Amino acid sequence: MSHAVSRRTLMGGAACGAALATLPAPLFGADPRTAPDPRTAFPLIAKAIPAAVLIDADADSAVRHVATNFAKDLERVSGASARLIDGASGVVQGPVVIIGVLGHSAVIDRLIAAGKIAAADLRGEWEAFRQIVVDDPMPGVARALVIVGSDRRGAVFGTYDVSERIGVSPWHWFADVPVRRQRDVLIPAGSRRDQPKVRYRGFFINDEDPCLSGWAKKAFGGVNAAMYVHVFELLLRMKGNYLWPAMWGKAFADDDPKSMVLADAMGVVMGNSHHEPMLRAQAEWHRHADQGVTGGAWDYDKNGANLRKFWRGGIERMMAKGGGRHYDSVVTVGMRGDGDEAMAEGTATGLLERVVAEQRKIIADVTGKPASETPQVWALYKEVQDYYDHGMKVPDDVTLLFSDDNWGQIRRLPDPAAPPRKGGYGIYYHFDYVGAPRNYKWLNTNQIEKTWQQMDLAYRRGAAQIWIVNVGDIKPMEYPLGFFLAQAWNPDAMTPAAVADYPRAWATATFGPEQARAIGEIVTQYSQYVARRKPELIDQDSFPLGGVTPKGLDGGEFGTMVAQWDALEARMLTVRATLRPDQRDAYYQLIEFPVAAVANLYRMYYGTAWNRRLASKNDARANYFADQVETAFRRDGELTQRYHSINGGKWDGMMGQVHMSYVIWNDPTKQTMPSIVRIGADTPEAKRRQQPVFVPTPATQAGIVALEAPAFSRARDGKGLRWTTIPHLGRTAGAMIAMPQGRPATRAEDGVCLEYDVTVAKAGPATATLYLVPTLDTFGHEGSRIGVSIDGGAVQVVRAALEPTGGDTDNAGKARWADAVRDNGVAMSVGLGSIAAGRHTIKIWRLDDNMVLQKLVLATIPVPPSYLGPVPAV
Template identity: 80%
Template sequence: MSADLKDAISRRTLMNGAGWGTAIAALPAIAAAASKRIAAPDRRTAFPLIADGVPATVLIDATADSAVRHVATDFAKDLERVSGKPARMIDGAAGDLRGPVVIIGVLGQSPTIDRLAATGKIAATDLRGEWEAFRQIVVDDPMPGVARALVIVGSDRRGAVFGTYDVSERIGVSPWHWFADVPVPRQRDVLIPPGSRRDQPKVRYRGFFINDEDPCLSGWAKKAFGGVNSGMYAHVFELLLRMKGNYLWPAMWGKAFADDDPKSMVLADAMGVVMGNSHHEPMLRAQAEWHRHTDGGVTGGAWDYEKNGDNLRKFWRGGMERMMAKGGGRRYESVVTVGMRGDGDEAMAEGTATGLLERVVTDQRKIIADVTGKPAAATPQVWALYKEVQDYYDHGMKVPDDVTLLFSDDNWGQIRRLPDPAAAPRAGGYGIYYHFDYVGGPRNYKWLNTNQIEKTWQQMDLAYQRGARAIWIANVGDIKPMEYPLGFFLAQAWNPEAMTPAALAAYPRDWAAATFGPEQADAIGEMVTAYSRYVARRKPELIDETSFPLGGVTPAGLDGGEFGTMIAEWDALDARVASVRARLRPDQHDAYYQLVEFPVSAVGNLYRMYYATAWNRLLAGTNDPRANYFADQVEATFARDAALTRSYHALNGGKWDGMMAQVHMSYVIWNDPTAQTMPSIVRIAGDTPVSERSRQPKFVAPRPTDDGIVAVEAPAFSRARDGKGLRWATLPNLGRTAGAVVALPQGRPATAMTDGVCLEYDMTVRKAGPATLTLTLAPTLDTIGHAGGRIGVSIDGGPVQPLVAAPEVTGGSTDTPGKKRWATAVCDNAVRLSANLGQVTAGRHTVKVWRLDDNMVLQKLVLSTVPVPPSYLGPPPKRA
């Protein structure tokens, strides 16, 4: 790395190619700089945002919108965070202004910016009429006494907000500076290169849903703010906007955003946040309100449109009247959820006709038009096709063209449905509701982040390619500890086209560099990726002492088997985490604990607890006193779990007390246990010392290839045959092992064998016999709604066998074959398909895997002429 690039990175200087160039907006500025290897800007022409420790003055108009005022105030604080000195902020006339100035405003609303445009000082006409676009321009001699200014121009108020927070992030103020205690490095000089830079989002509404927020977020908020109120939401809104999100579904269980604290709604609008409500809270009314107020009928009255329609319409009208309470014919900026689910996020009564739901939507739109005094189409609306509501859509239910259709995943990361490629465009467009946290079958997962950004990328890139571009919203539970996937989700939502496979591969390192600095970025990025891969194999709530096989008791000692191999991986990762922590600055330790150390330590400890439980049970079964050693280990790891949580709650003077209170062990049904409970242990009379060597896991070597088994990771193909405008791409780390392979671009129609789009794998079989080929794929669903996704296999030029992956979740009992396939797939985070290839000879063979349908993500192949041990295919299926 050149000296000038090192200097640029150390200063967090904004980089440019031509002007401000084409730096990828979805990635931190450090990443853009490193990838382009561009020298620091010339001091003679650059704008000195901070010069010798003194920050520039921040200027807005006296008539500036409240959102511009909020962001300008935050930006002045950010300049102080970086420089260590207060930044002067001027609200109104510039007067005798001197020195460098940052001017923030909206084109057509800011007299200062409009004068600069009229006199030819800035060119911003390309912003006019655009959605949330911004331009950052370095201007010479913008006004008397000012030699140079940075002008941040928004096409609208959020454009100005995003353009300003974009600069904050590029000078080292993380969006998570408050919500994860990410420190801001001090700098005496920050230079912005000459020229201009323009950006705007590709997805219209981008945000998250605070859901399943008890006991963690709600308990923490009560301690920190007295409740889930405007004091808490001020930080939530800021976080959302700093990540360039604009849309929020608020906390809901027992909570009512606009009713609990009316200031929350006012503040959201003032800061520029678009509010909505979850998929089962129509017309901007919280579910909790229905049970609080008589304006929704008798308290606790029937949430039934056929029996209680008059009261429901009155209740919904109240939501619309509150939206219009801003006055002057203006409304609080909102997206109105239409439709209806059962009370408490349950399905509506069995057998409810689509005709009834169509009538509900029709009546809701009449209320919208009546209250607003405008056609219903003038108010943004969304219909969430969640769970059974998708069935109504599949059976032909129609809603007006201006309503956004919000498709959902299966709650476990697999998108269920996407727009039919043959469907006519909709004015309201399409969106996606995606889960990073969930309460429901086959088991709750709420404790820690268990999401792979590689999986998120694959599914959301597919959605974008198929036209779901109006709304992207993620269920993030308590917000913490979903910092990493949420940041990625919103970065991809801002510009899905910039989040290429190369940008995805670079993201962990780039995130680590922006969060902790470049020195440890490679190490931290690798650790975060390893953690994501390990924890996604099976979510912590799904594991216990029976989840993975032990090797057993051998004359040489205790063979840890597959379970022991996993423990060794967690031990190694723990050691790497501790090593990096020792090299960080003390002011980085709190953020590191939250974002890296606690997740790794806590999940690794949970694995060790169940591993010790497995050995305790196995040894106790033969009255082996060595069981007592492992009983001690169970008790020690159970105590350490509580200690780790206490450490988290003590961070930064107890700032996050309560945020990690989620029960996360000893599940027996889909729902949370009522308390943390240590697994039961057995003690044997007497004691036999367990040597260090004998209790270490011994790795079971792969069976030799001459036993008739050949296992190949999907990225290790011999040849890739592209065609029909498709190319094969490797996505490192997606899935359980080395990565996965997918045909890009996604969203394309099915291909036939005659199109020749396939992967070839040269395999040497050393034992002749009847061959079975087993493919391991990432779980995905047929988003068209056919009978499943297809992938083809063949050997040595023989016929192609189509294999169908159909783990679709449908209505009916959990004992149905479809539900069982789906539950197994999401628990294992894998789908396995097998084909009989007939008799094969010993020697070299070529296996081909054919692209037939879209959204088939290949991870591994196993060709066998003998029975295959589980270690080749991953953990065996486990009943939820």
């Protein structure tokens, strides 16, 4: 199948055959210019008749599940049912797809023995697969597509890979993405092998009330196996294998025991979140008092015996599969406070070490094997990382799971000088969060460019055992979640070129090629705009207005942002008008609703800002904006109601998150319109006279030179590093990174720098302000460094030191962190002395890794107060 591989390579610029296996691919045979040779290709669908699907009579349950779903996928594409053949029954004739596991499939083992399949490079591998077209595999079959897995999940992923390539999106159920009908689908002759580079890849359903929980109750009667079957299928179709289940007030294995059985049957590895050790849900601690497992104090010193009994029950349940086998799991060890809180102040690392030692004794005792033979993870989340930093000892076979700061900046990574660990390292990342400086749960506010930068850094630094991301309710994180798992499958293939092309490729797979580029641009622009400040952090005071002038109202930076959202919404509606009716439900969920809802929210708060400004001056134009606020508030409800009614109400409740009028970090109790003020009469004639006139925002003043980071004059590479532009990363044009990431610090003498030629109109004392994409010092030192110089002068070192601990303004580092995550930017200024008007050259020096420059401002006058400078006007 080398032909398909070469076409996929065009998508991302990666050379290895399986490089972008989780990125959406063109349909097989969709382009007649690159259609496979029918004389040697496999006819998966011929004249609307699909091939049969064959599995062994004793096939693993995961293989049986995927074969059943694959047969349904063939029906979705062809319009005709596909025959599913059990190896022990039914005559095999005509084209057939054979699915099985190396060493566990009599059919496949016979093909290997006959020399029809080469599989030595699969033996003993983790989740590897080969897809190969085989001639004359058995009597009555002229040609077959054989999908062989090194293990059961390898067979699953190899099969779902074909489903995606023939146009069945992983989101066909979870986002109503339609499947395009095809009468003929040919699989090119040849062989294709692939396997993941990150061992455990998945997501965490969290903060699921009121949305996912309310939706599941209406749709399935609760968060139960009937719901989870769709979650498991989604995860596996994206080639993920690991899940932390919904947890607030819920207990995965206790609420519905069928959920645990189904997960294992389908091939999903189950775990629990960072504060739910030993496969016990936090909610279980407060249940079943009549069974002798009471709640009591979640305190190991005071209640250790009861805790050990509770934890033992979790491992016993894992082993309940029988026959010495266990349900496929990764056991979380360690301990946090009850309800995802920190443990008592002053907790010693020794106590945590003792807790883990006792937990491992339980694991060994119940399984009858050394604890090291059961996969375990210790999540170094929040204060637990501090214990690790202070020398907490962790058994070598336990995976250390580092975390971000809950806002997308990874806090710590393995020290390259540290010896290898058997359990390796992983990353717990966030697309959703409940906590300071404010919750963000409503919509996707994540840039894939930022996710890529942080996770690429993690991979280069050796964190490749577990990647798991907090996705809240799953919806509406469809786009970044697909990207996250694509990168996890093969981080090496997710090059900057692949990142840049991902939006178009995703849109092609989701909506077809006709509007793919336009849709890709819309989702990219949306992601950048919404990441500037998350919706829950926006109100009428978030951005500066211009002023009230004799000629009209100057909207200022706030007005520029609203204009950008207006323009984006207009583009979104233009594309919608070109889509087929069967595409519009998916478009509403993935594109239309988030764009329209956030644009509407900006207009509501912009109207509030002007209403209050004008009302304070007794200016009757305030009433125009009062109307705007009321209209926007009503429209917010209408947009939500439409979401809940699409596809016969399939997603009723999923967008029920309160998302406006926050006053503290936590959710308001209900949607509340901002307060407005009306001035004087409100007759139609009065309203006509109250129509405001807007005037353009003045351009930047002389004495200020603002440069986007990618607009450099020269890039000086060295020490194996090359400056690379990452378009759209950050607030405006993009950002600059010295790649590959994960390399040691450099010195100014190494000459790795960016040069910017500037012309200064006004002489004076100069200040250079660097605007960086927020990042953290992953070594835990005193912050990360970058250098600045002008006209060949001395290099001045600037150090970014943020402390991600909840935005406590009593500490300057913590306060800066809260500002940085709120505004998605870090501003650092340095004085350069007095300079003359005229031409100058500024150099930005790469010193430490993970410093991402997005903008540079040179000023010889005071800089306007806007945090990151005015956004570009539309």
